[in-house]
Amino acid sequence: MQFPESWLREFCNPPLTTQELADTLTMAGLEVEELRPVAPPFTKIVVGEIKEAVQHPDADRLRVCQVDVGQGALLNIVCGAPNARVGIKVPCALVGAELPPGDDGKPFLIKVGKLRGVESQGMLCSARELKLSEDHGGLLELDAAAPVGQDIRAYLNLDDTLFTLKLTPNLAHCLSVYGIAREVSALTGAPLKQPVFPGVPTKLADKLPVKVSAPDLCGRFSGRIVRNVNTRAATPQWMLDRLARCGQRGVSPLVDISNYVMFELGRPSHIFDLDKIHGGLDVRWGKAGEQLKLLNGNTVTVDEKVGVIADDSQVESLAGIMGGDATAVSDDTKNIYIEAAFWWPKAVAGRSRRFNFSTDAGHRFERGVDPSLTVEHIERITQLVIDICGTPETVCGPVDDQVVHLPASQPVALRVARAAKVIGMPLTQAQCVDALKRLGLPVSEADGVITVTPPSYRFDIAIEEDLIEEVARMVGYNNLPTTPPLAPITPKLPAEATRSPFAVRRLLAGLDxxxxxxxxxxEERWEHELAGNPNPIKLLNPIASQMSVMRSTLLGSLLQVLKFNLDRKAQRVRVFELGRVFLRDASVANTDTTVEGFHQPMRVAGVAYGANDVLQWGRKEQGIDFFDVKGDVEAMLAPLRATFEPGTHPAMHPGRCARVLMNGKLIGHVGELHPQWRQSWELPQAPVLFELELDAVLQRTVPQFKAVAKHQAVERDLAIVVAERVTHSDVMAAVESAVPASLLRSAVLFDVYRPKAVRPGEEHAAGGAVAAGEKSLAVRLTLGRDEASLTEAEIEAAVQAVVTQLVARTGGRLRV
Known part of the structure; x- marks a missing residue:
């Protein structure tokens, strides 16, 4: 809601500065989002009148004007505006004037100069040059009654301030200048100027037949005929200025009058061209397939859930939202029908959004507009029509007021003790009564209980908490005491064998x-492709069509981040996320932290793309691969050790994916992106991804003391030839089963050898040679004992035990 401060002060003028007024409104729940001047600073610009305008002797598009600025002598000013002519009054910048800054940010200083050899003693200004609007089609023409020589800031009231309020949906009664003034009066105690609505004399008995067929759509319908109006009249400048300062451009006098009353009193209305209405009007719900061309040029198709106003032949407007083009007023309109109605909020809410637009009228009606003043507001509109568009032949008919079904106000009780408890400060009954009476609410008192019957313009008051909010607003949120909560607190210490999610974040950040x-x-496609989830959890009311399901994997979000960065020429991307995923699980029951039928675990996932290290001189650039990210996963899980075995995942390459197991339990996957999805995401290289259960990542071992070994360990290297299908895990399991833990300090794979090529006929090698389909794995055993040094016999026995187990469990052989 935007409005000028001067208009507000016409209804209520408290002894507060602009900033104090803004602070008062904000602390009462009417947040002032922005304060800005109507016009930027400029000086020495006055009202000037062009007394003479002749063609420049050396320029076709320039005129030499003689301008009266109230100084006695006329100023000689050269002007190129197409509308520079004798008799008009325009803003004139005198020599020494400082205009608003241009695009370069520097102010423009007016000096005496020459244009094509003719001296110019100032400058005639357009609205754009004064930063009043973007209109630069010519000079800003002022009213003929503008006093020559008056400062233009004073004449146009350019020292006014524009207030922009961010109103919550329950404050529909503040969607007008008068409604805000009513709040200001309640907050400050300043007198409120009540609008008066004298009846316009009626000289006509004509009424337009109107039938309200849908009482659940329209509760009250008022209208009047006005004949012989001049729609070619000009909208007064004062009205155009106020509309512009409310963010509304001028259209035509009748439309401007309707909009003006809407901003002034909060009453949307509509003016029909009477001669374009066929027969009478029927206020009803739409019928499937009916079409209507709106004032904005769109043609919409309505159904039974959209309210309309129709005549005997067609639909004429969307009820409470926008009028139709067929009955729109134009320069040829002579007779009009003024309509003001009460539309039920639930009958209007959401209808305009079905057609992908919104209107000021719909915004107000779906929140609630006072049903009690339709006749009075028609009188106000009629008087403005007569004042602006009236002719000697203009006549008005009586107001046809049909009251069909109005909302009944239900009394709401406020317990003073309850209000004090909710607000958090001591309150007396007198304080509460005073606050509510200042708001103009009818109050009756009993012992500790105040009963309020909401007035017709307060749709938001229905329960006790609504009244408590009103009391708090009148007290002022800035006056509420700061009371720290008091509660018994028992510290909950995390188990020493766990770490925090923050520690995981720090660790991954340390890994770059x-x-x-x-x-x-x-996006639902991500779930089908990357998660292999044919039945994702769908949202009933998604915020966007591409955000329609709950995710069961974090990988889609990370790939979207990767794609975003690659589109902006990023060469190396390493990102991670700790987040919740959503899975169907019938075993989950409703608790304080769970939802029946849905499992919501936390996971940690990451994506690495590009080089495995930043560009440097000490090593050649090498692309990221599976083992780089596998190392990152191992570092994240340390000091616990996970095992990795071949696996499959819908998002990952079937031959470059591993299952991550901790104590035999699957906790996630790591692997390269599937070539199919790499192609569909248009990625130049394949990124490597991982996704793990966060609960498993948070586990760690408690540090335990262990003495430094007093006896030197020994190392033995073994090379064993195994089939390609044998994994590193198989080899390590065989080694660990062969030697007691007290003897084996470590076993590390340090070399893998595969033959480059095999000639025909030599596929089966003899002895220790490596044949096709085989590989050689070299393992370094570190053996030692705390009590004493190992003997050669013990070392040899341990090595032979390892060889025996490797042969038995993997089918391999020693390489010689």
């Missing part, structure tokens, strides 16, 4: 990953 935060609702 950057954290991202993404929406939990994603």
């Amino acid at each position: 990953y950057q954290e991202t935060i993404n929406f939990s609702f994603v």
